[in-house]
Amino acid sequence: MIRSLSVRNVVLIDDLALELAPGFTVISGETGAGKSALVGAFSLLLGQRGGKELVRRGASSADVSAVFARPVDPDLARLLTEAGLEPGDELVLRRIIGEDGRSRAFVDAVPVPLKLLEEVAARLVSVTSQHEHYHLLDARAHAGYLDRFGGVEELARDVAETSRHVRGVEARIRELEERSRGRADRLELLRFQAAEIDDVVPVLGEDEALEARQRALQHVEELKVLAHAAVAALHEDEDALTSRLAQVTQPLRRATGLDDRLGEPVRRLDALRDEVREVALDLERYFDALDLDPEELARVVERLDRLNALRFKYGRSLADVQAYREQIGRELEGFGQDDAGLEGLRAELDGARATLAALASRLSAARRAAAGRLEEGVRATLGQLQMPAVRVEVLLEPLPAVSEEGAERVSLRVETNPGEGLRPLRDVVSGGELSRLLLALKRVLLGAEPVPVSVFDEVDAGISQSVAVKVGALLREIAAEAQVLAITHHPHIARFAEHHLLVEKLGADGERTTTHVRALDDRERVQELARMLGGEAAGLPVREQAELLLRS
Secondary structure: OEEEEEEEEEOOEEEEEEEOOOOEEEEEOOOOOOHHHHHHHHHHHOOOOOOHHHEOOOOOEEEEEEEEEOOOOHHHHHHHHHOOOOOOOEEEEEEEEEOOOOEEEEEOOEEEOHHHHHHHHHOOEEEOOOHHHOHHHOHHHHHHHHHHHHOOHHHHHHHHHHHHHHHHHHHHHHHHHHHHHOHHHHHHHHHHHHHHHHHHOOOOOHHHHHHHHHHHHHOHHHHHHHHHHHHHHHHHOOOOHHHHHHHHHHHHHHHOOOOHHHHHHHHHHHHHHHHHHHHHHHHHHHHHHOOOOHHHHHHHHHHHHHHHHHHHHHOOOHHHHHHHHHHHHHHHHHHHHHHHHHHHHHHHHHHHHHHHHHHHHHHHHHHHHHHHHHHHHHHHHHHHOOOOOOEEEEEEEEEEEEEOOEEEEEEEEEEOOOOOOOEEHHHOOOHHHHHHHHHHHHHHOOOOOOOOEEEEOOOOOOOOHHHHHHHHHHHHHHOOOOEEEEEOOOHHHHOOOOEEEEEEEEOOOOOOOEEEEEEOOHHHHHHHHHHHHHHHOOOOOHHHHHHHHHHO
């Protein structure tokens, strides 16, 4: 249900805040008071296109929001979860239209695409005067209505789940069969590639070590010259580093007799000269070990060529090559499992198809029985509303194959005048006729309607007093299961309401006109019914007639 509605700067509405109660609420007011603006506010929440003409003159934006008690609706819960919205006790829908005509939509204060707002709102509220947003007019929802009416929702879910399972198995079989068609060539290629990699047996980091060794072998003479020059500079030349360090150390050593604090620098210089001699000896050993080995160089080059060939074919690095080899192994293993898996899947598919056919047959029979009861119920209710010529039929159109919908497509069709033929509910032109037709459907489908809030507009268009009484009684009956808001000019409908809201246009001479909505107490309600009665008082004072209506 709607707990509260806020409308700001929409046409004549300046700042409106309504607390709405459960049950049946009627909304009345004089012609031109602004009831259509209120319906327009609901339509904005339903995602209907709205332009800058809706923004009250002088305002920067029109703003409509509603707080809903979150219904128990698995489809709505799934929709919100898929959109990343967290569940809670309340659900807040909001729509803002800027003075430039740009629209913004919010669900629980989170900006969302307008399409999502429309889908969420369609699960929460219906407005009969806005055809494109009324859930009952959506043929895709008709199967759900019929199944809930017939008490076969669980069977319908079983059909849908089994159908999805059948499609999944079929897709897996197609995938395996497609793989099997190119299997021979693919298998030969994979085996060749595996053998090629296994023959080389690449080791991570091996290529980098070999490249370093190759550089050393290719530059032996240059390395010898450089090493010999370094040894000479360190230890062999007359002005070698060791000799120069000795020259520095000798006077300091004598000076230690004069100041023993110089002993530490001398010891450090001696250690440095010893370290330089060790480096020179290491370089001499390196020099002696250097020797050009053409055979080793050839082996290194050949190994690098084989590793580089693998990298060229299977990856930029040896790590890539090893990863590809693991992938080949998994694919080869999968080939061995495909044959057995394919046979198992075919057997599973046969069983699933048989189960689906049996479930769909039971669902079809239940739908045929429920369709007859639904048609009869609507026919009787339409008779009460003095629409005996209107015929509603549940069309069960066979499908080429059983799907998630079942073996048939379900749709409600209507013939408003004899001889015109059946057509979709959406094509009913008269707003009042459609409202009463939908009212009859809602009455028969009581309990099967997933939308918890219904707003009826034009339901009283062109009807007599006796029909208005029937309409009011039906609205009150529906309100026992869902929140109902009805906009009416008819006192014989308004008398059945549990709550009464009055729409008024206020503004003294020269002041700006503003639409206000307020709840009426018992005394004010009598006064409003008297105004609505007008010339219908049948000889009694109008106020007395209004009081009799409320008491009856």
